Amino acid sequence: MLIEKVSDLDFEAGCDEAGRGCLAGPVVAGAVILPKGFKNQLLNDSKKLTEKSRNYLRTVIEQEAVSFGVGIVEPQKIDEINILNASFLAMHLALKKLKPQPKFIAVDGNRFNPYGKTPFECVVKGDGKVMNIAAASILAKTYRDEIMEGLHKKYPQYDWAKSKGYPTKKHREAIANNGTTPHHRMSFQLLPNQLKLQL
Numbered sequence: 001m002l003i004e005k006v007s008d009l010d011f012e013a014g015c016d017e018a019g020r021g022c023l024a025g026p027v028v029a030g031a032v033i034l035p036k037g038f039k040n041q042l043l044n045d046s047k048k049l050t051e052k053s054r055n056y057l058r059t060v061i062e063q064e065a066v067s068f069g070v071g072i073v074e075p076q077k078i079d080e081i082n083i084l085n086a087s088f089l090a091m092h093l094a095l096k097k098l099k100p101q102p103k104f105i106a107v108d109g110n111r112f113n114p115y116g117k118t119p120f121e122c123v124v125k126g127d128g129k130v131m132n133i134a135a136a137s138i139l140a141k142t143y144r145d146e147i148m149e150g151l152h153k154k155y156p157q158y159d160w161a162k163s164k165g166y167p168t169k170k171h172r173e174a175i176a177n178n179g180t181t182p183h184h185r186m187s188f189q190l191l192p193n194q195l196k197l198q199l
Helices: 051-064 075-081 083-096 131-154 169-178
Strands: 012-018 027-033 067-073 104-108 120-123
Touching: 012 083, 012 131, 027 083, 027 131, 051 131, 067 083, 067 131, 075 083, 104 131
Parallel strands: 012 104, 104 120
Antiparallel strands: 012 027, 027 067
């Protein structure tokens, strides 16, 4: 059973990201302020839901949330500032879009860069414990999946419609055979040491 929120403050935002472990594509974060007393039996960690359930819940969240925001950080920026800082930046960009601005932030994970002076709490595996973090995880995941499905149409050989840019065997083989795209994260180990990149 998910708890509604972490603090006793109004306008608490849940925050989560998707795509940290990918070899390609952006890292995407969601931030959500849910209305007081919000209930939905289906709401859970996005990773535990089917694609159909995630897409349904995205519509519910966008319609019923007090406010929501999505932040996107592209691969070039990820390479420049590293994936951890890029994840925090994506969260800050998502939080910036909230109106009203949050009085408290509940963040999935164990680390976060402060967002101004707004108090926050990190919750390990928070996307399976707190409603607003679960809602943020669903937005982050569905928006990112949509981006990767769009990129798949331009680069079908990398199988991003299925892998979403994660380091699957098929994705790594495609990198070995076809090289990289502008959407690959060049600071990541794209191939195991025994495979050479064909440049």
